[in-house]
Amino acid sequence: MIEGLEELRLQALGCRACKLCQTRTNVVFGTGNPHAQVMLIGEGPGETEDLQGEPFVGRGGKFLDKMLAHVDLSREKNIYIANMVKCRPPQNRDPEKDEVAACIGYLYRQIGLxxxxxxxxxxxxxxxxxxxxxxxxxxxxxxxxxxxxxxxxGTMHPAALLRNPMYKPAALDDLVKLREKMDQLGLA
Ligand code: SF4
Structure with missing residues (x-):
């Protein structure tokens, strides 16, 4: 574990800095290998993520995992996944400005660590x-x-890919480009 990351997670778990704390089931801090050299960042947890306390575990998340496996990436091995806001916006609406402003510091600190x-x-x-x-x-x-x-x-959100399957080949191509860039830079 990276020093400071667990403290930050515990701090987020008790956070009540914006109104999303009133409707959340769980704070969804982030998951994956904290030593990863690649981070994937979405906008906020959905319903399944809120219930399980993990990012990208619903249908979209499972589809994302499949696409990642295609280029030998996985949250167990070489990526870390987090969201801009750590609590679910009701009905999966976009997070509002004040919510992002209240929460984005957690993400910046995750990136910094x-x-x-x-x-x-x-x-x-x-x-x-x-x-x-x-x-x-x-x-x-x-x-x-x-x-x-x-x-x-930037690439398409996995939930958007499920709604618009015509973008799936392009999204997979983006991940191939990511893999190529990692190989070029000697990243695991
Ligand atoms: S969304 Fe972020 S700022 Fe708002 S309560 Fe949850 S952890 Fe705190």
């Missing part, structure tokens, strides 16, 4: 918050941008 070389933003909300507010996922997915010494890529 895990120190990934590459961050992949899953979906528009995360890509707009972390890469560029005008990020267009359908146009700019799969491209790498460097920010504060970290390579960042």
């Amino acid at each position: 895990i120190k990934p070389k590459i961050i992949v933003c899953l979906g528009r909300v995360a890509a707009c918050a972390l890469i560029d507010p005008s990020f267009k996922v359908t146009k700019q997915h799969g491209q790498f941008f460097e920010k504060n010494g970290i390579l960042m890529m």
